[in-house]
Amino acid sequence: MTCYTARAETFILSPAGNSIQWQEWGDVHIVYQPSSAETHVFNETTALILKCLKQGSRSIQAVKDWTENALEVGQGDLATDDFVFATMRLEELGLIECLDDASAVQ
Amino acid sequence: MIVGDLSRRELGKRLAGDGLALQLGPFNLTIRSNLDSFASLAHQLYEPYPLPDAEAISDFHVQISAPRGLRRWVRRQACFGVDGQFPFAPYTVEHAFPALEWGINWCVATRAHHLLLLHSAGVERNGRAILFPASPGHGKSTLCTALVHSGWRLLSDEFGVVRPEDGLLLPLPRLIPLKNESIEVIRKFRPEAIIGPSFLETRKGTVAHVQPPVNSIRRAQEPARPRWFVFPRWVADAPLTLEPIPKSQAFLMVATNAFNYEVLDEIAFRLVTEMVRSCDSYSLIYSDLDEAVSALDELSRTDDV
Amino acid sequence: MFRAACETRRAQRLLLEALQEPEKLPGLPPADWELLLRVARRVRVLGRLESDLERAGLLEEIPERAAAHLRAARNVISHRNTLISWEVNRLLWALKGIDVPLILLKGTAYLLAELSPARGRIFADVDLLVPERRIGEIEERLVERGWFKTQIDPYDDRYYRVWMHEIPPLRHRERGTEIDIHHRLLPKTSHLKSDPESLFTAARPLADPQLHMLAPADMVLHALVHLFLEGDPDEGLRLRDLIDVHDLLCRFGEEPGFWSDLGPRARALGFERPLFYGLHHVQRLFGTPIPPDVLRGLEDAAPVWPIRQLMNRLIPLALLPGHPDYPSRWASVARWLIYVRAHWLRMPPGLLAKHLSHKAWLRFRGFRRRVDLAQLDLKQQ
Numbered sequence: 001m002t003c004y005t006a007r008a009e010t011f012i013l014s015p016a017g018n019s020i021q022w023q024e025w026g027d028v029h030i031v032y033q034p035s036s037a038e039t040h041v042f043n044e045t046t047a048l049i050l051k052c053l054k055q056g057s058r059s060i061q062a063v064k065d066w067t068e069n070a071l072e073v074g075q076g077d078l079a080t081d082d083f084v085f086a087t088m089r090l091e092e093l094g095l096i097e098c099l100d101d102a103s104a105v106q
Numbered sequence: 107m108i109v110g111d112l113s114r115r116e117l118g119k120r121l122a123g124d125g126l127a128l129q130l131g132p133f134n135l136t137i138r139s140n141l142d143s144f145a146s147l148a149h150q151l152y153e154p155y156p157l158p159d160a161e162a163i164s165d166f167h168v169q170i171s172a173p174r175g176l177r178r179w180v181r182r183q184a185c186f187g188v189d190g191q192f193p194f195a196p197y198t199v200e201h202a203f204p205a206l207e208w209g210i211n212w213c214v215a216t217r218a219h220h221l222l223l224l225h226s227a228g229v230e231r232n233g234r235a236i237l238f239p240a241s242p243g244h245g246k247s248t249l250c251t252a253l254v255h256s257g258w259r260l261l262s263d264e265f266g267v268v269r270p271e272d273g274l275l276l277p278l279p280r281l282i283p284l285k286n287e288s289i290e291v292i293r294k295f296r297p298e299a300i301i302g303p304s305f306l307e308t309r310k311g312t313v314a315h316v317q318p319p320v321n322s323i324r325r326a327q328e329p330a331r332p333r334w335f336v337f338p339r340w341v342a343d344a345p346l347t348l349e350p351i352p353k354s355q356a357f358l359m360v361a362t363n364a365f366n367y368e369v370l371d372e373i374a375f376r377l378v379t380e381m382v383r384s385c386d387s388y389s390l391i392y393s394d395l396d397e398a399v400s401a402l403d404e405l406s407r408t409d410d411v
Numbered sequence: 412m413f414r415a416a417c418e419t420r421r422a423q424r425l426l427l428e429a430l431q432e433p434e435k436l437p438g439l440p441p442a443d444w445e446l447l448l449r450v451a452r453r454v455r456v457l458g459r460l461e462s463d464l465e466r467a468g469l470l471e472e473i474p475e476r477a478a479a480h481l482r483a484a485r486n487v488i489s490h491r492n493t494l495i496s497w498e499v500n501r502l503l504w505a506l507k508g509i510d511v512p513l514i515l516l517k518g519t520a521y522l523l524a525e526l527s528p529a530r531g532r533i534f535a536d537v538d539l540l541v542p543e544r545r546i547g548e549i550e551e552r553l554v555e556r557g558w559f560k561t562q563i564d565p566y567d568d569r570y571y572r573v574w575m576h577e578i579p580p581l582r583h584r585e586r587g588t589e590i591d592i593h594h595r596l597l598p599k600t601s602h603l604k605s606d607p608e609s610l611f612t613a614a615r616p617l618a619d620p621q622l623h624m625l626a627p628a629d630m631v632l633h634a635l636v637h638l639f640l641e642g643d644p645d646e647g648l649r650l651r652d653l654i655d656v657h658d659l660l661c662r663f664g665e666e667p668g669f670w671s672d673l674g675p676r677a678r679a680l681g682f683e684r685p686l687f688y689g690l691h692h693v694q695r696l697f698g699t700p701i702p703p704d705v706l707r708g709l710e711d712a713a714p715v716w717p718i719r720q721l722m723n724r725l726i727p728l729a730l731l732p733g734h735p736d737y738p739s740r741w742a743s744v745a746r747w748l749i750y751v752r753a754h755w756l757r758m759p760p761g762l763l764a765k766h767l768s769h770k771a772w773l774r775f776r777g778f779r780r781r782v783d784l785a786q787l788d789l790k791q792q
Contacts, residue, residue, distance in 0.1 A: 016500075021372070023379050025354035032375040036497040036586075037368065037490055039361060039375060092557065094500060134476070163445045163476045167735065186784060189449050190735035194784040208784045215789035219483035309783060365789055369490045 010099040011087065012057040017050065017095035036094065044071065045078070046086045050095065057099050060087070110153040118145040125167065127158050131278035131326045132221070132267065133214065134158045137206070138169040141184060144202045151203075151281055151302045151315055154323045166213040170206040172199060188213060204305050204313050207283065214265060214278075215365045221276065222377050223365040224266030228275055229258040231406055234333035235275050237266050237385075239363045245340030248288040251316050252395045253402065255296040260322035261330060265365070270373050273380055274329035279322040281315035289314045295395055334405065335360065335387040344393045348401050356387035415737035422450045422734040427696060430456065430654070433463035437472035444477045446734075453732040454650040455533060457484035462531030488533050495522055498537045498588040503621060505556040511549065513622055514540040514614050516593060517637060520624040521655070524617055527662055528634075528655040536580065536589040540610065540625075543594035546578060550592070558583050558590070596633050596680075597640065606680065627663035628676040634659060635689040636682060640753045647729030647746030656689055657697045664700060674708045683712035692726055725749060 016035040023030045029047040031040045042050070045067060052058060052066045068078045090096045109117065109128065120126040125136035126148070139145060158164070169187045173196070184202035185192045186209040197205040215223060227238040227250040238246045247263055254260040261267075262278040269276055281302070284292060289312065292299055300317040335356050336348075360378050361367050367374045388405070392398040425447045429436060439447065451457045461481035464470050470478055499519065506513075515523055518534030541549060554560070558581045580589040595607045613626035625633060638652035663669045677686040687709045693699045694706075713719055728745035 021375065023357075025357065026352060028352075028354035030354065030357055030379075032372060034372055035493070035500070037371045037493045039367075041358065094497070094504065161441045163441045163448075163474060165476065165480070167449065189453065190733075190738055197784075205784060212784060212789060217480075217483060219486045220479045221483075369487055371486075371490050371493065373486075 010057050010059050011053055011063060011096050012099045013050070013053040014094055014097045017053070017090075020050075020095065033093070033095070038093070040093065045082060046090065049083075049086055049090060053096060063087075107157045108153070109149070109155050109157065111157075112149075114146065114149045117149050118142065121145050121148065125164075125169075127162070127164060128152060129156045129158045129326070130210070130280055131262075132276050133166065133218070133278075134162050134164045135210065136164040136167045138167075138171065139202070139206075140171045141199060141202050143199065144170055144184075144206070147203045147302065151317055154317070154320045156323075156326075166210070166217070168206065168209055168213060170202045170209070201305055201308050203302075203315075204283070204308055204310075207281065207315065210280070211264060218267075219366055219369050220270075222268040222270060222367070222370055222374055224268060224360060225264070225363045225365055226266030226360075227263050228261035228266050228277075228330075228332075229253045230261055230275075230277075230330040231258050232409075233331060234406065234409060235261060235330040236334045236336050236402065236406070237275070237332055237360075238336055238338055239266075239360050240264075241337070241339070241363075244338060245288070246338055247282055247284055248291060248340070249338050249392075249395070249398055251282050251284065251288075251292050251299070252295055252399055254282075254318055254322060255292075255299055256399045256403075259325060259330075260318040268332075268377055268381070269329065270370070270377060272329075273332075273377055275332055276329050277322070277326045279318045279326050281317060283313050283315055285313055286311045291395065292316065332381055332385050333409065335382070335385050336390050336402065336405075337388070338390045338392070338398070340393065341391055342393055344391050346394070346397045346401055347389070347391045348405065349389050351387050351389045353382050353387060356385075357382045415734070415739065418734040418737045419739060422446055423731045426450045426454070426456075426732065429460060430463075431697060433460065434467055434469065436460070436464060437469055439473075441474060444474055448477060448480050449735050450732045452480075452484075453735065456531070456651060456654070457481060458488045458531035458533060459651075459654065460531070461485045485531070488531060491533050491535070492522055492529070494586070494588050495519060495534055495537055498583075498586065498590065499523060499622070501583070501586075502537070502539075502553075502590065503619065505553055505558075506549065506621075509548065509552060511541060511545045511621075512611055512614070514610065515617070515622055515624055516540050516596075516633065520630065523622065524624050527658040530658075532651065532655075536591050538591045538593065540593045540596070540607070542611065543607070546592060546594055550578065550581065553581055553590070557585070561589070596636060609679065627659070627666060627669055628672045629680075631656060631659050631663065631673065632677055632680060632682045632686060635685040639685045639688060647742075647749050648726065650730050650732070653689075653693055653696065653730060657693045657699045660693065660699050660701065670702050670705050674705060677709075677712075683709060684714070687712045688722065688726065691723075692730070696727070696730070 016033060019034050021032040021034070027044050029042040029044075031042055032038075033040065048067045048070045049063055052063050052070075058066070064078060064083055065075065067083070068075055071078065087096065091098070112120070117126060121137060121139045121144070125138045128135045128137060137148070139148075167189050170184050171187070172183060173185055182199040183196040184199045184205060185196045186194050186205050188209070194209070224237065225240045227240065227246045228235050229250060238250065240246050250260070250263050260277070260279045260282070261275055263280065263282040265278050267276040267278055268274070284301075289301065289304060293301065302315040302317070304312050304314040306312050337351065337359060357378060360382065361374070364374065364378075367378070390398065390401070392401070425443055429447055429451070448457070451460055457480060461470075461484055464473065464481070470481070495518070499515070516538035518529065518532065519537050519539070520526070521529035521532070522534060550560075561580045561582055577591050577593040580591050582589050596610070610625060610629055613629055614623040615626060616623050624630065634652065634656045638648060638656065673686070674683075677683045690701055690706060690709065694701050714722065725745045725748060728742050729749040733739045733742050
């Protein structure tokens with residue numbers, strides 16, 4: 001599982017991620033990001049990843065476990081590809097960051 | 107004082123001189139034109155619109171004029187200008203009137219960023235408003251025209267103007283442009299409707315302008331509270347359906363359809379959220395105007411308990 | 412004719428007084444407000460007026476209708492500034508691990524370094540200066556991370572890469588903001604030489620260690636170069652750019668050594684002529700405090716007397732807006748002349764003729780396909 005920047009173990013919510021404004025409409029999450037003036041639409045999985053990280057930095061595996069738990073699916077049932085895609089996307093949007101010394105050096 | 111209080115001659119003089127001042131809802135306009143044909147149409151179609159006070163600040167200075175020089179005689183053209191700039195492709199002189207109307211839309215959409223501008227028709231009755239977020243070609247203007255000739259007040263055909271301070275809708279009751287078959291449809295629906303001449307072969311097909319009922323224009327300074335979002339679609343021979351749609355869908359359709367949602371950052375997000383939370387949202391599919399009007403009348407009565 | 416000249420002077424006076432003494436604006440009659448809003452919009456200083464009034468706590472004292480226009484301008488500026496700041500944020504993320512000095516230029520620098528020209532000012536793009544030898548690497552990494560090169564015709568692309576001081580703009584696939592990556596401040600073809608190396612050595616770091624801004628003297632000189640050498644045939648010289656220069660001089664003028672450095676730095680970079688014009692006109696229009704010995708020291712950079720007189724006429728004509736209802740033929744000529752001169756300074760005569768005729772041809776073609784009001788998508792990006 002890789003971040004854009006490096007093989008990393010831990011994610012954290014970025015300052016941008018910490019200041020987003022949520023509106024939940026059923027299982028559609030519409031989120032406003034003040035730092036970029038963007039409005040995003042997130043599905044349940046992506047929203048849960050953000051909620052998990054709101055509690056503090058987590059290893060990738062821990063985020064996955066927590067998300068699976070919240071979705072009430074079995075351990076390891078959440079498609080890895082979907083999960084990776086969601087985290088890559090969140091990183092690209094600047095809402096989460098890799099917390100890893102390795103990421104500083106290419 | 108209204109435009110109708112000016113003689114045709116006086117109106118022409120103002121247009122050709124320092125400009126005709128006109129009040130359109132929240133905006134004061136100054137219009138100039140050296141075209142006689144335009145002056146006649148303006149006198150007819152803008153008749154009930156109020157003139158602002160002499161000392162009032164004008165928000166937009168627009169003009170629709172034939173260019174000076176040879177071209178004025180050789181190829182009869184009309185150019186839309188704002189503040190002395192003419193950034194747009196010229197029109198034939200016959201299309202001067204619709205060109206000015208489109209030009210005014212441009213001014214509002216590119217300048218009025220102190221307000222949230224939804225792309226939406228709006229009508230009001232008993233203090234509550236329905237907003238019809240636009241999808242081109244789905245018949246919003248036709249439906250809007252039908253409603254305002256059936257007891258509803260026109261807020262606007264094109265711009266849902268939301269005041270950020272309180273979320274109220276500000277009326278902008280301009281002429282309603284109808285296209286192609288809709289013109290005949292409305293003529294049949296309400297023979298007494300005041301419809302201007304048809305402009306053939308414009309970039310949008312045949313266009314004619316409906317003058318809103320005088321009442322809508324007189325009450326242009328009365329805001330309204332939004333109560334319903336209705337997403338209309340005309341489908342030939344379809345039975346009428348009026349169904350609630352999920353709020354998340356309504357939010358996205360309203361936000362993506364606004365003129366300046368992005369520009370207003372957090373304000374827009376908050377306003378659209380509040381509107382969608384406090385309004386009920388429906389999708390409306392219809393083929394018969396009378397049925398559609400009845401259904402919306404019915405909807406508005408659900409609140410009257 | 413006479414009325415036109417009177418009205419033009421009135422419009423210009425209103426504008427300059429509003430910029431010089433915003434505290435007097437609450438006393439302005441509605442008719443003057445109406446004209447002021449129109450001319451201010453033309454030269455894009457509505458935001459500046461709003462900012463001045465806001466700082467003075469006077470926004471409630473002006474007519475509501477005028478305040479609405481100013482508020483609209485502020486909303487647009489605030490939004491754009493967010494986009495610019497965010498684009499820099501994403502740029503840093505994308506370039507993580509690539510150790511290259513990034514110097515922010517123009518508005519991007521004013522915004523991120525919180526300098527006064529950023530006040531009430533709209534900036535369209537992100538402007539960066541990077542070492543020429545690193546450009547390929549940076550461009551490649553950005554393309555990997557979601558940016559793409561904007562589609563321009565091959566003539567323009569070659570013009571950029573071979574002759575210019577910047578590569579064609581990059582844009583992220585989801586966001587609208589353009590990134591202009593410069594490797595020098597002036598085109599390679601310019602009569603004025605510029606040496607990028609010394610800019611990097613003199614640059615000052617910002618809060619984020621990877622970001623820098625130009626040293627004060629360099630920043631002022633770049634603003635002047637941008638003002639005089641990047642004109643527009645319709646708009647002439649941008650008044651807003653001269654205001655930037657005024658703000659920068661006021662801000663840095665307090666720093667020890669700034670004024671004594673400015674002249675020699677201009678000489679070293681070959682920018683004395685723009686500095687000469689800039690200082691004279693900024694003082695003339697805005698009363699910028701400039702030590703007399705600095706102006707005296709630049710006298711040998713002055714053009715010969717006839718040209719000097721000509722430019723003294725042309726520059727204000729090209730800078731100040733006319734009255735929107737009374738367009739001036741002379742002003743249009745002045746603006747066009749300044750535009751041609753700007754290009755003359757950027758490229759040798761042969762190239763200039765070719766470039767101008769190509770651009771003229773494009774504009775002629777473009778004129779046929781001017782924006783069609785009826786088909787315009789009015790939704791803001």
